[in-house]
Amino acid sequence: MSLINVESFACGRWIAPDDGARVIENAVTGHVLARAGQADLDTQAMLEYARSQGGTALRAMTFHQRARMLKAVASHLHQHKQALYNISYATGATLKDHAFDIDGGIGTMFVYASKGRREMPDSQVYVDGALEPLGRTGQFLGQHICTPLQGVAVHINAFNFPVWGMLEKLAPTLLAGVPAIVKPATATCYVTEACVRLILDSGLVPSGAVQLVAGGLGDMLDHLGGQDVLSFTGSADTAQRLRATPALMQNATRFVAEQDSLNASILGPDAAAGTPEFDLFIKEVHREMTVKAGQKCTAVRRILVSKDQVDAVISGLQDRLARVVVGDPQVSGTTMGALVSKAQRRDVLAKAAVIAREAERVHGDPDAFQINGDAAQGGAFVPPMLFHCNDPDAAQRVHDTEAFGPVSTVMGYDDLDHAVTLVNRGGGSLVASVITRDVDVARSITLGAAAHHGRLYFNNRDSMAEATGHGAPMPHMVHGGPGRAGGGEEMGGVRGVMHYMQRTAIQGSPDILTAITGRWVPGAAISQGPEHPFRRTFHDLRIGETLNTAARCITLDDIEHFAHFTGDTFYAHMDEEAAQRNPFFPGRVAHGYLLLSFAAGLFVHPDEGPVLANTGLDGLKFMQPVSPGDHVAAQLTVKHKTPRNDDYGEVRWHVRLTNQDAVIVAEYELLTMVAYRVA
Numbered sequence: 001m002s003l004i005n006v007e008s009f010a011c012g013r014w015i016a017p018d019d020g021a022r023v024i025e026n027a028v029t030g031h032v033l034a035r036a037g038q039a040d041l042d043t044q045a046m047l048e049y050a051r052s053q054g055g056t057a058l059r060a061m062t063f064h065q066r067a068r069m070l071k072a073v074a075s076h077l078h079q080h081k082q083a084l085y086n087i088s089y090a091t092g093a094t095l096k097d098h099a100f101d102i103d104g105g106i107g108t109m110f111v112y113a114s115k116g117r118r119e120m121p122d123s124q125v126y127v128d129g130a131l132e133p134l135g136r137t138g139q140f141l142g143q144h145i146c147t148p149l150q151g152v153a154v155h156i157n158a159f160n161f162p163v164w165g166m167l168e169k170l171a172p173t174l175l176a177g178v179p180a181i182v183k184p185a186t187a188t189c190y191v192t193e194a195c196v197r198l199i200l201d202s203g204l205v206p207s208g209a210v211q212l213v214a215g216g217l218g219d220m221l222d223h224l225g226g227q228d229v230l231s232f233t234g235s236a237d238t239a240q241r242l243r244a245t246p247a248l249m250q251n252a253t254r255f256v257a258e259q260d261s262l263n264a265s266i267l268g269p270d271a272a273a274g275t276p277e278f279d280l281f282i283k284e285v286h287r288e289m290t291v292k293a294g295q296k297c298t299a300v301r302r303i304l305v306s307k308d309q310v311d312a313v314i315s316g317l318q319d320r321l322a323r324v325v326v327g328d329p330q331v332s333g334t335t336m337g338a339l340v341s342k343a344q345r346r347d348v349l350a351k352a353a354v355i356a357r358e359a360e361r362v363h364g365d366p367d368a369f370q371i372n373g374d375a376a377q378g379g380a381f382v383p384p385m386l387f388h389c390n391d392p393d394a395a396q397r398v399h400d401t402e403a404f405g406p407v408s409t410v411m412g413y414d415d416l417d418h419a420v421t422l423v424n425r426g427g428g429s430l431v432a433s434v435i436t437r438d439v440d441v442a443r444s445i446t447l448g449a450a451a452h453h454g455r456l457y458f459n460n461r462d463s464m465a466e467a468t469g470h471g472a473p474m475p476h477m478v479h480g481g482p483g484r485a486g487g488g489e490e491m492g493g494v495r496g497v498m499h500y501m502q503r504t505a506i507q508g509s510p511d512i513l514t515a516i517t518g519r520w521v522p523g524a525a526i527s528q529g530p531e532h533p534f535r536r537t538f539h540d541l542r543i544g545e546t547l548n549t550a551a552r553c554i555t556l557d558d559i560e561h562f563a564h565f566t567g568d569t570f571y572a573h574m575d576e577e578a579a580q581r582n583p584f585f586p587g588r589v590a591h592g593y594l595l596l597s598f599a600a601g602l603f604v605h606p607d608e609g610p611v612l613a614n615t616g617l618d619g620l621k622f623m624q625p626v627s628p629g630d631h632v633a634a635q636l637t638v639k640h641k642t643p644r645n646d647d648y649g650e651v652r653w654h655v656r657l658t659n660q661d662a663v664i665v666a667e668y669e670l671l672t673m674v675a676y677r678v679a
């Protein structure tokens with residue numbers, strides 16, 4: 001294979017490595033594979049290009065437009081993923097590992113594309129939380145909103161996930177409307193470069209939205225300001241160094257750190273050998289030790305089991321690990337690939353030696369193991385290594401030494417409190433898993449340990465067929481952890497987008513808030529359309545367009561008819577004396593559901609038209625009882641519109657029911673699907 005010159009993409013141009021380049025080795029063969037890096041990249045020009053070109057173009061788009069862009073990019077990458085697989089083998093990854101890195105990264109982008117359209121508005125302002133009434137009459141209110149930062153996000157990634165590591169940051173960043181400069185770890189940057197080329201060649205992202213630095217970042221961080229974000233994934237040592245960058249501190253630049261982590265898996269005291277949970281535990285720990293040859297930030301480093309299960313767990317893991325075939329990922333039979341480099345191999349062996357001072361190695365000898373594949377004999381391989389620490393209370397290094405490879409240590413606990421003490425000794429982790437079917441065990445561990453871990457993963461025979469795995473960060477759930485894990489948080493659905501946006505408290509009148517948010521706020525101006533709103537298409541309907549219906553008298557006959565028809569003969573509707581004894585009612589009252597049904601009878605238009613379906617109702621409040629003889633009228637106002645597909649969108653109506661004294665008796669939001677066109 002000829003030498004790969006890994007290029008950076010800066011200010012719209014690909015730039016070849018120069019004299020400042022570093023050499024990258026093939027993890028499997030140990031031979032030189034590539035070179036990457038420039039001595040003097042114009043980092044200020046890159047930042048400026050991102051801010052002025054990429055940021056401006058992205059901010060002009062709505063969340064839905066950006067989400068559609070992500071979906072198209074993800075589809076494009078999916079079509080070309082074989083090319084990424086092919087090049088990724090040189091990192092030491094197996095086909096199974098590609099599923100985590102390449103398919104996982106593309107899947108994350110798809111999830112953000114979908115969440116952007118389902119959970120974010122088709123506008124440039126994200127509304128965060130509920131309206132806050134700040135005055136007595138409703139003419140002064142508050143609303144939190146989020147808008148994209150007007151800077152650039154610099155993403156520094158670790159070597160172990162050259163595709164997922166980039167895409168899990170890029171998807172929420174682009175969805176927010178912020179351009180990114182991606183700096184992958186040099187050891188595997190050739191894979192990231194291939195992925196960035198696919199993204200840029202697709203022509204789907206605006207210029208300046210994505211740039212790439214292969215090699216060192218130069219002085220880029222010295223030029224970050226208050227509208228920029230530095231999002232880092234890597235070791236605690238590097239994070240500590242980057243945190244201390246003066247420009248970041250001076251400008252309060254956002255810094256999100258995902259660091260290393262001494263994750264643990266706990267076998268619940270209920271899950272002794274012979275239970276399905278015990279077998280599941282062995283399977284999960286084995287997988288976490290060997291996927292990506294243990295080079296996963298979420299891999300299980302500490303295995304906590306009740307003391308009477310230690311021997312059984314060690315023997316179960318020894319059996320599984322003995323079947324691992326270490327070697328060339330492209331040679332048949334291989335189940336675990338290489339570490340990323342010989343330097344990484346040295347590091348893992350040094351860390352394993354530190355662990356060995358406090359624990360006995362019970363499986364895997366790095367000086368005596370087979371490597372599958374003739375061409376792989378000079379590669380960066382280690383066998384899976386299992387340790388047993390007999391005194392985890394006295395030990396320290398087994399709790400703070402991350403050997404970033406297939407290395408894990410079994411420790412015995414006395415009882416649940418002891419297990420909680422031990423699991424928390426990691427000093428803050430990304431994930432802890434608990435294999436248990438005992439709900440009290442799950443609750444106790446949560447109360448004792450949740451504050452120390454970014455994610456708690458429970459699994460047992462009931463959930464195992466669908467469980468996503470201890471080590472797989474899901475885009476829907478937060479990824480990150482306190483303390484040692486960096487104190488950062490990524491993903492978690494729309495939460496992850498907010499790292500790249502500014503939350504602003506807006507205070508003002510209903511009209512001002514309506515204009516800013518694109519959502520009608522009670523008290524804001526209303527208008528009447530030219531015809532019944534159910535005759536109007538999605539695009540014709542205006543925010544604030546309102547229908548005021550006639551009033552309807554609610555009679556005792558109505559209440560009794562409804563009660564017998566539905567079977568809801570609750571005493572407050574049927575028994576005058578009993579109703580009077582109830583503190584909420586003056587006497588017999590109408591059913592709330594009767595009012596809702598009458599309201600629909602008052603506001604719907606019966607004919608076939610653009611309104612396709614009623615899909616739900618939110619925030620229903622019954623505020624005043626309605627007695628026989630009261631009159632009720634409805635006010636229906638277009639609050640918010642969200643396109644759903646090529647044919648129709650969701651219209652959210654604010655509905656208010658009032659009585660003859662203009663007192664609000666009920667309020668809710670009605671959801672309908674409304675067509676763009678009428679056939």
Ligand code: NAP
Pocket residue numbers: 156157158159160161183184185186187215216217233234235236237238239241242258259260261296297402404430485
């Ligand atoms: P690393 O050595 O800390 O490097 C991480 C990144 O930082 C690389 O891109 C590296 O670039 C860059 N870097 C190093 N020094 C820098 C500097 N002075 N200025 C700017 N960038 C700098 O970590 P790694 O060896 O790649 O990754 C392994 C570690 O990452 C493990 O500890 C693992 O637990 C952690 N990790 C954490 C997560 C998570 O989500 N929490 C995920 C994956 C990995 P170069 O490669 O060019 O030096």
